[in-house]
Amino acid sequence: MLDKIKKKIIGVLQKGTETLLPNKVGDLFEELIVNKTYKDTKEKYIQLLSKNTKFEKSFIRSLINKLEIIDNNIKCAHGPFELYLMQASLLALDLKGPVLELGCYKGGSTAKLSLICNLTGRELHAFDSFEGLPPPSELDVKHNFIPWISTKKTVHYTCGSYAGSLEEVKSNVSKYGNIDSCSFYKGFFEETLPNFSQKPAFIFMDVDYIESAKNVIKNLWPKLISGGYFFSHEALVEDYIKEISDPLWWRTEFNESPPLFYGAGYGICWRSGKYSFPSNLFYFKKN
Template structure:
């Protein structure tokens, strides 16, 4: 068993019994083995552990789900703490864009093409149904600009993996103001210079999000960045 899972099981701050933690980890390992995931195991656990230790009020959202590996894991968490979950994705992959990301913080070339990370809606839902808890999920199909407008529920947490800076902008401006006290927003795109530039901008936070720039853990140094709502 990977070290990150052992740490999760041994984390006494998590509001689950040892048997519940072991059961959840075993299900996570099954997901890792059967669904192509773009996250590292410890990245999703960072988000999940925040929700289990801070215990914020509200629902949970995921933006950008690919084949549903992360969705399945988060749905198991949502079921365990009795929260609704919303999954937002175009199910058409990335949209047309003209963003030039050049190199990420690790010095690797970055190119995103239209349609990349596309996964069929039915296949993604099927994966979550088989390996997670599909019954507590609401899947919202479409481009963010068309689907975010009707969503206004208080948030315990938001997990964002959307690649393009304009998509990150849409997600943060929508979800951050909805976060409850102690709620967590994690973004899996923190290795991209355009995303770093956006989230490091006081102007973005003050004039588009409507608040002072919060502390952003890992900004500029980590792929997964984390914000806890004060």
């Protein structure tokens, strides 16, 4: 049964670039984790990406090897496969424009994105307080997870968690990523984002707080290029998803309905099957 589904998905994937949407490669990753056929599956992933993008297999293989080195050397607050999923979208993205990262922690995701940006001729703009989380508002002290999908029930946040100084992040990116592709913006989002005037093609927001996320969306949604991707962590956090997708908030801020949130509530990637490994990623797209 699983084989049948897999064949179907691969068939769809082989038809064109748009089919490289991340949730469609989820089954390959499930196999990768569950059956431990890492090398085979990695090879399939490489083949798939090279077939559907302009990039050679050797190029993709060396990129993945570098991402693995980052996982082994920098403390990251994301799963390795989450970056593979965003990598698939970025390699297939046929839109000019920089990549923006909101929330760097120690610079693991920054280093990975910087390598992908360097190889695809994009700039990476990385925003963070570089002092960790600000004091939480009442809304952000505690969030509930989606009850039936996550093994955890709640998450509690405190000021200063996930701190990585600018020096530490820069040093990690210099060692393991490509620092020349990066610009860094130190400060709280409400101070740094309003002055940013470029139009991004791809955004990765990993900021934990609802208040921070709303600030990011408020400043960047209008600037995102049509067809551009807006990825976010916290797909499995019920309170976060509920607040971020509030129709009244979208109507008040942008005079529009919220976009479709792909993966919200279950996480793109390992979403079904005998074994369930939900990622914590969802995304929305600008029309």
